[in-house]
Amino acid sequence: MSTTIIGLNTKQAENLSVSLNELLSNFQVYYQNLRGLHWNIKGKSFFELHVKFEEFYTDSQEKIDLIAERILTLGGTPLHTFSDYSELAKVPVGKNVTNDVEGVTLVVNSLSELLKIERSILEESDDANDEGTNSMMSDFIAEQEKTIWMLNAWLS
Template identity: 75%
Template sequence: MNKSILGLDKKDSAHLVDNLNGLLANFQIYYQNLRGLHWNIKGKNFFELHVKFEEFYTDSQVKIDDVAERILTLQGKPLHTFTDYINKASVPVGRDISNDEEGVRLVVTSLSELLTIEREILVISEKADDEGTNSMMSDFIAEQEKTIWMLNSWLGK
């Protein structure tokens, strides 16, 4: 087998890098959606959601950096252009959303899409014996599942 300096199969690592770049692209779209929601939210829930969306985008910045650094750790190159992000992302783009419920629904939908991608990466990282990526995905998944539960509770679901 052709092993990397980390002891991982180079082919498996390349496959993980490709999938992690997909996650990175989706996180970047999610992040920008959150910035737009933070800036444009209106109504009686403004103060509550303005702060919450900032909390979410600050957390996303950390996760974006974590994913990019994991890609580099696996000896790959993280995507870094908006063109790449748009071409690779499946998270919906939110445009001019100022309604509180519409904004929260966009976050829930986006997190659901991120969870799907992270679970796919989790399967790949398990098969590759890549505990670093596996651990990162597990942490992301647990946190995002709880956030979805809370946001759905806010929506009255």
């Protein structure tokens, strides 16, 4: 069995890189959605949501970097073109969203899609004994579940 420099099965590490590139692509679309929401939100919730969307896109930017660096650690190459991102994206694209409820709903739906991908990667990384990826996915999942709960409370 061939192993990577960090001791993982080479084929499993390659497969994880592919999965993480799917997550990276979806995070990039999510990030762009958040930028658009931050810029375009209107109405009585403007001040509250303008700041919240900035908080979310700043956090997403950090996660994007972590995902790309994990792909590199596994020996892969992070995707970096919009065409690649569009091809792999499952996160809904929000264009010209100005309404508060529509914007928050877009974030909830996007996070739900990211969670599906992350849970799949969590299983895959567990099977590969890849604690680095496993830990990152666990952290992302716990944080995003709480964010969904909070946003759903806001929507109520």
